[in-house]
Amino acid sequence: MFDYKLLAALAAVVEQAGFDRAAQRLGLSQSAVSQRIKLLEARLGQPVLLRATPPKPTEVGRRLLNHVQQVRLLERDLQAQVPQLDDSHLPERLRIALNSDSLATWWAPAVAPFCAAHGVVLDHVLEDQDVGLKRMRAGEVAACVCAVERPLGGARSEFLGAMRYRALASPAFVERHLRDAPPAEALLRAPAIVFGPDDQLQHRYLASLGLEGPFSHHLCPSSEGFVRLIQSGLGWGLVPELQVQELYRSGALVDVYSGPPIDVRLYWHHWRNGGELLAEFTRQLQRSAGQWLVG
């Protein structure tokens, strides 16, 4: 068997984003945590962590974390069968990567009944929908919501439904930037809002109108901030319909251009041998997500 004291130290340093906090979480001194990591590296003959701020797992470190994540889920099943094994009175945690727009809209009502019924708490990790799988590959999460269909080896993916996006702006912004020129070309010159370097939705929308090339844009890595910037007339951007139903109905936000909305299909990825808790979570999510997502 592996030495799980060492692996737990590695997991704590990565999950807590530092040696200090890992030590706190484990109830050890910082130097004890540090020694465990060094011992692990000595046994493996290679580093498991890059000593950056925060520390990052190396390739082999990632594989170990992936393994720890799966062992934890299996332990949870065993504890349900043999309750005496349970040495902690804190509730179970599930670590899940998802896109910010899901967390800002349908996610909480979709998973709330499960969490309340099973006493589970969630660690949410934000990752753009096109790249969320890298958190699973890195072994940092038990499951992930993302726009990629193809599962990793050892995992399954299930279609949850699509989020519908509209290209919106404030009426004052449209009046100012998009009124005189033909709207499609004016869009390239008017400032956009982009969530972050991985967000290609605005690019995809412009391409669907036959527009290519660089465009001026604000960067705003927050779903709520994104809508606030649009409302305040700083730019246009693609927003989930779910997030702005009221603002859209009242005319506070309007379409920048006629044309169909963009649907982003979302998939639920989870480890195949992720244990009974994750399987039950998956079943409930599949039943409930359709209330908010487009089939």
Next chain:
Amino acid sequence: MFDYKLLAALAAVVEQAGFDRAAQRLGLSQSAVSQRIKLLEARLGQPVLLRATPPKPTEVGRRLLNHVQQVRLLERDLQAQVPQLDDSHLPERLRIALNSDSLATWWAPAVAPFCAAHGVVLDHVLEDQDVGLKRMRAGEVAACVCAVERPLGGARSEFLGAMRYRALASPAFVERHLRDAPPAEALLRAPAIVFGPDDQLQHRYLASLGLEGPFSHHLCPSSEGFVRLIQSGLGWGLVPELQVQELYRSGALVDVYSGPPIDVRLYWHHWRNGGELLAEFTRQLQRSAGQWLVG
């Protein structure tokens, strides 16, 4: 003079979070970007980047980025005086670190008039209010909103006002978790929502009630997701009054415990020789922030 081609390559790799995208941004091949970084390192005799994903600046890399940031702001002033120097038709960018709750509430309306008048676009970097200064120290941003008063060497800090937080939950959550036991102790057992490892607001609130020790909590690094989790009855947490005025007024969210709100004082940090654009941004921000923040 420094070789700014090399420094610009370093800045692009860090700001674009990768060699690929840096090359795209600079209109170079990836190997050209890579060579520039290597040449820079050869001249300095030490690495400027940790080759992680994404690449991270080393200590000396950070100092160089800090310098690039300030040179860019000074160049902007010079271009305003000598417009022929302007070799790009894309608008000016200001890179700013701030806490998610500010971006989700008062920030956009406070800065919108300035951005529209000056044709400036903003790159927002999210960082918890207690640790935002590290982005300035790292040379990644021109300015930052955070809860720390003391400025870095070469920078100034100005008080903007305070955000007022209340400890809130849904009525159903209060009924289920906080009704029978004395509310203060019940709070330790009921699940909380915590923004991320740097978020100490919930800990501070519990400490103000004389409660210490670990408490079960969800992690949710999204301001809007935070409120959605509370609304859905997954936990209690400290929420900016500004963000939930409607929900609080309508009774959809209620105080978990009687007691005063928590005020978080926010400061604006900016480089002293950050140029005229940043100085004007600062003046307008100081005039406008008081409309939303508590004096």
